[in-house]
Amino acid sequence: MTVIQEKSPSIVIRGMSKTFLEDTSETVYVLKDVDLTIKHGEFYILLGPSGCGKSTLLNIIGGFLDKTDGQLDIHRANSNHDSNRGFIFQSADSVLFPWLTVEENVEFGLKMKKIPLAERKRIVQSYIELAGLSGHHHKFPSEISGGMKQRVQLARVLANNPDILLMDEPFGALDAMTRRTMQKELIRIWQETNKTVIFVTHDIQEALMLGQRIGIMSVGPSSKITSMYEIDLPYPRKITSPDFNHYYEIVQSHFD
Structure with missing residues (x-):
């Protein structure tokens, strides 16, 4: 098991919010008061239903969108890295x-x-x-x-050579067999490179196959990370194992 608690922070978010203006000129919070700390070298999952603001949060971390309020700090793991963040679409x-x-x-x-x-x-x-x-x-x-x-x-x-990989449902368009292969390959590459990975998905099984920690986002508007789970399972993970199914039932309960 990787002891992620002992590593220094890569990303620190405190009280971060994002608003958009509707056609009625009424302000709507897509994200509201998001708090999150991600460690260097961690594989972190943002899990939630479609439209809950996962991609918006990822795009703010990636620098493609500006936050409205709050704190976002990105820390370098290695001064030799040419780029701080890399985005996988x-x-x-x-x-x-x-x-x-x-x-x-x-x-x-x-x-x-x-x-x-x-x-x-x-x-x-x-x-x-x-x-x-x-x-x-x-x-x-x-x-x-x-x-x-x-x-x-x-x-x-x-x-x-980025410090951080930001991945927005990168396997969502692949067939099931290819998707499983790519999940295994991503874990191999992550373990070999020690990158910090933030991976967005709405697939619980995929989240449990990949993540060291899973942050569950509430349904929007005003979405935030409401629950966090550390997944204490060795890699490679087996979807048929009792422990895997135990975590699945816990996470699934948030969406029943």
Whole structure:
């Protein structure tokens, strides 16, 4: 079991809120008074029904949206990391360049940073291997499966060496078998890289397969994290085990 309590904080959120204006000019709180601390190297799950504000919270942490009120502090784990946060989207098709090969997609950010060619190639090769893409270097996105595209997206983000991976239902569009494979691969990559991961899902089984801690968000508007569970199960996890089913029943009770 990973002892996450002894690690220093990566993300600290205190009393954070987010509002939007409705057509009636009435202020609506999407998020209200959110409190959350995530440790360096932790695999944290944001779990809740569709529309509860999970993605809004993730986008605020990622810097794509501004908070309305409260505190958000992001702490670096390693001063050598080039980028503090990397975002993995649900659809790789929306972010991969179709005219570039797998290798060129993974290399793209490094090329923009003007990393020398030899160093770029070394980094790209290492993350292509880590993401299980060996032998697919010269294929285009149209020539690989949805699961492989997500591997490319993950390799490209990791190549930029972020402290934190923000993942917004990245396996939601995959078939069940591919999704299970990608869950296992993500755990392997997380254990090898020691990144902090914040993973959004509305799937309880997926949350329990992946997370060290699960934060359950209330139904919006004015959503917040209402319950937190530390999942004391070893990896890889078995969905048929009595302990897994015990946690499932506890978490499921929030949505009955």
